[in-house]
Amino acid sequence: MNLGISATEFVSQAKEGALSVEEFVAKTLDRIKKIDEKIHAFITVDSQNALDKAKAIDKKIKSKEKTGICFGIPISLKDNICTAGLKTTCASKMLESFVAPYDATVTSRLKSEDAIIIGKVNLDEFAMGSTTEFSYFGPTKNPWNPEYVPGGSSGGSGASVAALECLASLGSDTGGSVRSPASFCSVVGLKPTYGLISRYGLVSYANSIEQIGPVAKTVEDVAFLLNIISGHDVHDNTTVNHGHVDYVKDIKAGVSGKKIGIISQMIGDGIDKEVASATTSAISKLQDLGAECVPVSLDAVNHSVAAYYTIASAEASSNLSRYDNLRYGFDFSTEGYEFKAFISKARSNFGPEVTRRMLLGAFVLSAGYYGKYYLKAQKVRTMIKAQLDEAFKKVDYLISPTMPILPFKVGEKIDDPLKLYLTDINTVTANLSGIPAISVPFSMSSSGLPIGIQLFANSFQEKELLQAAHALQETSKLPEMSL
Amino acid sequence: MTKIGLEIHCQLTKLASKLFCSCKAEYRNLEPNSNICPVCAGLPGSLPLLNKKAVEKAAMISLALGCKIPGKIGFFRKNYFYPDLPKNFQITQYNAYGPTSIGSDGKMEIEGKEIRIRRIQLEEDPGRLVYEGTSEKTMITLVDYNRAGTPLVEIVTEPDFETPKQVRKFLNVLADLVENIGVSDPYLEGAMRVDGNISEGDGNRVEIKNVGSFSDIEKALLFEITRQQSLVERGIEVQAETRHWDEARRITVSSRSKEEEQDYRYLPEADIPIVLIGNESLDKISTQMPESIIARKERYVKKYGMPAQVADVLSSDRFYSDLFDKSHNEKNAKEVSNIITTDLMGFADTREKKLELKITSKHISDLADSILENKLTRNSGKLALQEMVKTGKALTDVISSLDLGHVSDVGSIEKIIDEVFKEEEKAVAEAKQNPDTINYLVGKVMKKTKGKADPATTLDILRKKLSV
Secondary structure, eight states: OOTTSOHHHHHHHHHTTOSOHHHHHHHHHHHHHHHHHHHOOEEEEOHHHHHHHHHHHHHHHHTTOOOOTTTTOEEEEETTBOBTTBBOOTTSGGGTTOBOSSOOHHHHHHHHTTOEEEEEEOOSGGGOOSSSOOOTTOOOOBTTBTTBOOOSSSHHHHHHHHTTSSSEEEEEESSSTTHHHHHHHTOEEEEOOTTSBOOTTBOOSSTTTOEEEEEESSHHHHHHHHHHHBSOOTTOTTOOOOOOOOSSTTTTOOOTTOEEEEEGGGSSTTOOHHHHHHHHHHHHHHHHTTOEEEEEOOGGGGGHHHHHHHHHHHHHHHHGGGOSSSSSSSSOOOTTOOHHHHHHHHHTTSOHHHHHHHHHHHHHHSTTTIIIIIIHHHHHHHHHHHHHHHHHHHOSEEEEESSSSOOOBTTSSTTOHHHHHHTTTTTHHHHHHOOOEEEEEEEEOTTSOEEEEEEEOSTTOHHHHHHHHHHHHTTOOOOOOOO | OEEEEEEEEEEOTTOSBOSSSSSBSOOTTSOTTOSOOTTTTTOTTOOOOOOHHHHHHHHHHHHHTTOBOOSEEOOEEEEOOOTTOTTSEEEEOOOTTSOOSSEEEEEEEETTEEEEEEEEEEEEOOOEEEEESSSTTTOEEEEEGGGTTOEEEEEEEOSOBOSHHHHHHHHHHHHHHHHHTTSOOTTSTTSEEEEEEEEETTOOOEEEEEEOSHHHHHHHHHHHHHHHHHHHHTTOOOOOEEEEEETTTTEEEEOOOOGGGOOOOOEEOTTSOOEEOOHHHHHHHHHHSOOOHHHHHHHHHHHHOOOHHHHHHHHTOHHHHHHHHHHOOTTTHHHHHHIIIIIIHHHOOSHHHHHHOOOOHHHHHHHHHHHHTTSSOHHHHHHHHHHHHHHOOOHHHHHHHHTOOOBOOHHHHHHHHHHHHHHTHHHHHHHHHOGGGHHHHHHHHHHHTTTOBOHHHHHHHHHHHHTO
8 A cells, every 4th residue: 555645646546446545544653663763753643543534434435425525544644733632732841731622723623524623733832843853742853864953943834745644734834834844745735825724713913915825735625624624614714705715616727828937036146056057947847838938036035034923923922822721732730820920830831933023023013113113014014015016917926935045964064043044035925915825846956955946926826726736746756755 | 180981790680591501590599600601610521602682682772872883793702811811711702803792882861961872782791709718828719600601791881980970970870771671670789890990181091890889989089089199199190900899899910910911812702603683683672672762751751741850760761750650640640640759769779679569550440539539638639649559459458448428418517526526615716806727627527537528528628617
């Protein structure tokens, strides 16, 4: 039994009774047991429940009962997406033992289509980071070379899919957190338009810019998951009722006659040579398929990282203030503490990156600085959106490398937050403007490390975006996971 | 000169659910922490869902207070750590970066003085802290989140009051107003809470918090005026500070905490999209507004010739004015207003008694008609009303069960008068000499008939028999 098949392939085989879901899930669990010591993608594995579900689905298929369209796809969820009865830790000591009493909307939608939630995967604490090194439970490693980071913050999602420990995963993308690990782990990762997917049950980090996004081996798989998890939700006032769109249908429409803008600011200085040449190669392959590629300048992008860290930190400082260990959290007696002292003591258990961002956020929101930092960052956001609107009048898509550099070694940049922040330069634009962006695996560096290419489309143009991503995916043949 | 401003927190108690979730807005008398859900308990991953009805109700208050309502309203987070706040921020409204709160720049007139309303904002109430234990050392603090997320409207006035009496009057009128438009029951415990700020001349402003009732805010302000004036007389500067009202000692006490220095780090609440309030929805809300107390009073005076004082009493209470409007007709309006404002309000002189009244408009109109048609004396009418409010029985049943039937036929009254004449020879002789004493004899007849004899007929016959 080949665990390397795509989710789409799995569904077509399971539907026909050509594979046993139970056997597939059992094999997957075995593989997690065998290799996750090296990768550390998982925080929680829900083995028994996954096997029980698989058995039940096999039975339904056999007796020709109505089965959900996932037919038992084993899926991992980033551990900041709530699952009733299963811990949701956010990779933080603060939520070490937190079990949500409810399912996130994406969780319940997946369950109702007979997806199997096989476990919860690692992230940077509260999704703050680009490498998955800032997890309370220790870092996740890149399955292509465990000495290297898998990207982040949804590193567990990227690594678990790449390492064949599940068929797909859901991550969350606040500043590139789905696309960065997708790029570093050679899988597909989508950051949808803000408002396309319900955030109900996603533990907030920067709620005005983040979205849940699917991670999978192929673009079709991502489209398939999007069909299930997207759409208006009564539990999230920021979701948009966009009507029903079938993202899988016509996915092979191609890019012939389409116009693609190459973002000048994302291919210039500071970019790794191999990444640059991969991008050039991707552009020429898209041209071969009949797309017209033109340079596009978005100078507001130069301020995007500063604006992103200002806004995201401000929101984080507010969103994370509820973690005071009074109502839930970790074992810590209130005895002998005055209220304020207790709060400070409890909150000193956040990790370094979260603490850094909460302090930064509290500072930019404090009286006298709001206008100077927060409002200014919001202006940059408006400016970026305006420049993108202008660009999308002329082109159908935008293109850039997902990450400006190749995956780097675990520990290499952990002491230099600024250097780490700058690796987000190509991804934060989509978050600040709300538009969708996808990372497609394109090639491998000479050292055997993955390189991903990023495509953007205008808001709610996911269907068109997935068509272009599919076309790009078909241009390259990438190596299989050997781990 | 004394300058007083107010911040009034008024719960929208007439709503079924909380501001951002479907838990009950009515949290009173429930098992602690039983009226909560992931949203109002602020659990990780939960998102607030705006109760649109709360926006409507807050808009109604804004309209009633003559406020401007902006085309879009938004919400902000006010960040501070406190155990009664499940998220450690309160979702509220904030106008520092442009007017986005539900109302601003309104006014209300109190006894010829205009009180300007600075702003009205919609926000969530925090939970409640319950202190247990006897001394400071053994004291433990319990938190009950049943109230967390209850819809609240904060009304902020300019410092336009000059006396605590004006404040008291304003609060009474405001309470009647929110009750009249059907958004709140201001007399429920904790439904309307008031903070004051007060300064003398050019002196510093002092905030007064923790005041439990309208009469206490008047007392607290009076105390504070005396305190500040005596400081000024002695040449001591008044400190800008927050003081708490100590109900037991009846004084204000410096709270020492530097609340005004706290930085709330306001931040737009991105989980609640901007709400557009178009002219169409404003018109719709306007049509839902009941007649204002002032308009109603005018109508009562103009249409029914009610004395201003009676019209005032009747119009400012939604319950009684509704009862009046439903029970009166062209002919009996005056009688109905008398029954309600003198007899009925007399029986229900407390809020609890008012809530227990088993009275309908039919009771009142039947009663007024019976009195006007001479079937019942006013005295008997009062007895009948008393019985009706207690039992809710129909007037005819009450009349027969209490034997209140009117005696107006001349024959029976003459018979009784003859009996009285026999018993009261001396009084009869006196009445013949001095007709002013005739009322004594009327009284005797009434006593014999238990108040049922028609007074006019009785007087008529007496006069004839005495030839006066």
